[in-house]
Amino acid sequence: MIKQFLNRQIATLSAKLGNTQSIASHKPRFAPQTVRKSVSQTVRDIADLRRARELALSAQNPKQYLLQGIYTDIMDDAHLTSQIMNQREQTIAAGFEMQTPDKKLDEKMTAIINELPFMQDLFGQIIDSEYFGYSLVELSVESGVQKATLIDRRNVVPDFGRFYDDYTYDNYIEYRQAKEYGRWLLEFNAEHLGILNKAVPHALFKKFAQSCWSELCEIYGIPPRVMKTDTRNPDMLDNAEKMMRDIGAAAWFIIDSTEEFEFAQGVSTNGDVYNNLIRLCNNEMSMLVSGAIIGQDTKNGNESKEKVSVDIADNRVQANNRMIENYMNSLVIPALGRIGWIPLTNSKFKFSAAEDLDKLFDMTVKIMPHKKVSDEWIKEKFGIEVEGDRFETIQATEPTSNKEGKKLNFQ
Numbered sequence: 332m333i334k335q336f337l338n339r340q341i342a343t344l345s346a347k348l349g350n351t352q353s354i355a356s357h358k359p360r361f362a363p364q365t366v367r368k369s370v371s372q373t374v375r376d377i378a379d380l381r382r383a384r385e386l387a388l389s390a391q392n393p394k395q396y397l398l399q400g401i402y403t404d405i406m407d408d409a410h411l412t413s414q415i416m417n418q419r420e421q422t423i424a425a426g427f428e429m430q431t432p433d434k435k436l437d438e439k440m441t442a443i444i445n446e447l448p449f450m451q452d453l454f455g456q457i458i459d460s461e462y463f464g465y466s467l468v469e470l471s472v473e474s475g476v477q478k479a480t481l482i483d484r485r486n487v488v489p490d491f492g493r494f495y496d497d498y499t500y501d502n503y504i505e506y507r508q509a510k511e512y513g514r515w516l517l518e519f520n521a522e523h524l525g526i527l528n529k530a531v532p533h534a535l536f537k538k539f540a541q542s543c544w545s546e547l548c549e550i551y552g553i554p555p556r557v558m559k560t561d562t563r564n565p566d567m568l569d570n571a572e573k574m575m576r577d578i579g580a581a582a583w584f585i586i587d588s589t590e591e592f593e594f595a596q597g598v599s600t601n602g603d604v605y606n607n608l609i610r611l612c613n614n615e616m617s618m619l620v621s622g623a624i625i626g627q628d629t630k631n632g633n634e635s636k637e638k639v640s641v642d643i644a645d646n647r648v649q650a651n652n653r654m655i656e657n658y659m660n661s662l663v664i665p666a667l668g669r670i671g672w673i674p675l676t677n678s679k680f681k682f683s684a685a686e687d688l689d690k691l692f693d694m695t696v697k698i699m700p701h702k703k704v705s706d707e708w709i710k711e712k713f714g715i716e717v718e719g720d721r722f723e724t725i726q727a728t729e730p731t732s733n734k735e736g737k738k739l740n741f742q
Contacts, residue, residue, distance in 0.1 A: 357670075359471040360511060361504075362480045364496040375404055380531050387524060395464075396485035396498040402463055402527045405534035410613050414620040419458050421648045422655065423451050426683040429676070437678040444673065444680070449479040453663065456481050457519050457655050464525035465489040467506070468517045470670065477672065479517075489520050514669050517662060530616050537612035544605035555582040562587040622647050652682045 383397035406412055429440035444450065453468065456479070460466040467482045467489075486495045492507035506512060556578075560571040562585065575583040586592050617624045623640035659680035668675040692713060695704060706717045 357472050357515070359469045359480055359515075360509075361467075361494055361506065361516065362469050362471075362482050364494075365483045365486045366497040368485075368497075368499070370400060370403075375401055375535055377532065377535065380535070384524070384528075392501065393488055393490050394495070394498055395488055398524065398528070399463065399484045401531055402525070405527065405531055408534045408537065408616075410537075411530060411534060411616050411620070414617055415462060418621065418644070418648050418651060419455055422458060422651050423454050425652065428681060428683055429678040430681050431678050437676070440673070440676050440678045447667075447672070448477060453479045454655055457658050458651055460519035461521050461651075461654070462526045464521050464523060464528075466519045467494075468519070469511070470515045470517065470666075470672075489518070489522075513662075514666050517666060519658060519662075526619060530619055533612040533615045533619075537609050540605040540608040540612070544602050544609075547602055547605070555584070557592055558583065558585050559588045559590070560585060620647075656680055656682060 379397070380401060383401055387393055387395050387398045427441075427444075429437040429444060431437050449470075456466040456468055463484055465484065465487065467484075467487050469480050469482055471478050471480060482494070486498050487493070487506075488495070488503075492505050493503040494506045495501075495503045506516060507518075509516060512518070556575060558571050558575055561567050568585065571585050575585065614624050621640075621644040623643040625637065625640045625644060656679075664673070664676070664680060667673045695709070695713075698704070709715055709717050
């Protein structure tokens with residue numbers, strides 16, 4: 332009995348201080364089980380999107396691998412990626428702190444959270460859960476390094492809480508019933524198909540327009556060549572083929588001297604129809620991700636419009652920050668405390684409020700003639716090396732004259 336009591340006390344103390352032995356020996360359970368599959372590189376179209384949505388929304392046996400494959404394909408679009416990364420990088424670069432229940436800075440816990448090597452990756456996976464629909468992350472330690480590994484979304488069905496090691500079969504694990512769930516296994520679920528579901532048509536139409544435009548450039552830039560010869564004479568046919576191969580790199584074909592060939596007269600265009608479609612798709616993806624079109628419409632853009640657009644995009648970033656704060660305080664921080672990576676705490680995670688240094692500097696300059704401003708505060712906020720009080724400059728005045736009209740000289 333005494334031995335069991337001592338073991339319980341040691342286990343409790345190890346959980347509070349962080350049991351390095353158990354942490355160092357923990358290995359991931361779900362991530363290594365996923366079976367790698369070859370990914371089809373065929374051209375996607377709207378029919379593929381409909382088929383993927385039907386499978387993802389199936390009432391009996393839904394699966395996400397088709398839809399997530401399409402999401403991965405459209406992320407090759409440079410414009411869509413830049414819009415998502417703009418918001419993601421602003422959130423990752425923002426400073427954060429841990430606050431005690433009385434709203435004071437908890438320097439110890441802030442330093443501990445900052446030292447965790449996977450925090451930036453975790454922030455990105457939380458944000459991606461809104462775009463891809465969900466993120467299932469498994470914490471582990473490999474070679475003494477703490478990691479947060481994203482489980483392949485194609486192998487996860489969040490509707491029913493299922494994990495498929497091979498998504499082509501029906502064998503699955505109910506991960507929400509696993510003992511690791513809520514401790515080593517963290518789930519960030521948007522409870523919808525993801526924002527990228529609405530971006531897929533625009534990305535596909537844009538890729539189609541780019542492909543057609545490139546073909547138009549090829550036709551107008553290097554028109555095909557036609558040669559007439561006696562195709563029944565092998566020597567003449569071989570000679571014609573040799574000539575066509577040796578002259579230029581444009582497409583070519585040979586017809587018989589008795590045959591006629593004419594190009595159909597198509598719509599004469601320089602590609603404006605494709606350019607307009609590409610611009611429309613870019614604008615729609617910008618509106619979907621950032622809520623505004625920023626810096627793209629240079630023809631009709633102006634400073635006031637850009638300022639409003641930037642403010643709208645900043646609101647999206649602030650919304651992402653609040654989402655991360657909720658996940659960190661309700662899920663991540665308690666899980667890290669239960670597995671012993673951080674001490675158990677009542678402090679709350681919060682992003683530091685961003686300051687407008689230009690506006691703050693203008694306010695500081697205006698108040699300095701009336702109030703004293705600390706030298707240390709100026710150095711910390713603006714990086715300006717200042718020391719001592721400022722010197723007051725006495726402005727010279729015009730000399731006055733006495734009643735006799737003589738000017739008074741100042742010494």
